Structures are given as structure tokens and as C-alpha cells.
Amino acid sequence: MEKNENEELIKLEKEIKNMPExxxxxxxxxxxxxxxxxxxxxxxxxxxxxxxxHKRIAWEKKDYMAFFLLCITKICKKDFQG
Numbered sequence: 008m009e010k011n012e013n014e015e016l017i018k019l020e021k022e023i024k025n026m027p028e029x030x031x032x033x034x035x036x037x038x039x040x041x042x043x044x045x046x047x048x049x050x051x052x053x054x055x056x057x058x059x060x061h062k063r064i065a066w067e068k069k070d071y072m073a074f075f076l077l078c079i080t081k082i083c084k085k086d087f088q089g
Contacts (some may be wrong), residue, residue, distance in 0.1 A: 033049060033072040033075050049086075051084060
């Protein structure tokens with residue numbers, strides 16, 4: 008089990024290193040502040056359609072922080088709201 012976790016962490020590290028610098032910084036900030044991010048995102052009342060629209064806009068603008076936070080919001084909505 009531990010070997011698989013280490014392999015997954017190595018794979019994740021490689022994926023992050025291949026991201027643009029702005030995306031790397033956003034991911035690092037999110038990891039460092041994960042509890043806050045989850046608390047912030049889990050009670051959102053934004054619709055899935057709005058999330059998808061804003062994710063698309065954020066991606067086009069290369070606003071990686073917004074993009075990742077919107078992705079986390081969508082995940083949290085499913086996990087915490089059913």
C-alpha cells in the first residue's frame with residue numbers, strides 16, 4: 008500500500024512540474040490552505056452550469072487559481088451536498 012502511495016505522489020509531483028508556473032503556484036497555495044479552501048467551497052450555492060461557465064472563462068484567461076477553486080467547489084458540492 009505504501010509503495011502505491013509513493014508512486015502516486017511521484018506521479019503527482021511530475022504532473023505539477025509540467026504545469027505552467029501560475030498553475031504550480033495555485034496548486035501549492037491550495038495544498039497549503041486546503042482546510043480553508045474546502046470550508047470556503049463546500050457551502051457554495053452556485054449552480055453546476057455557472058461553475059462550468061466560470062471554469063471555462065478562468066481557463067481561457069489562464070486564471071489557474073480561479074479555475075482550481077471552481078473545480079474544488081464542484082467536487083465539494085457533490086461530496087457535502089449529495
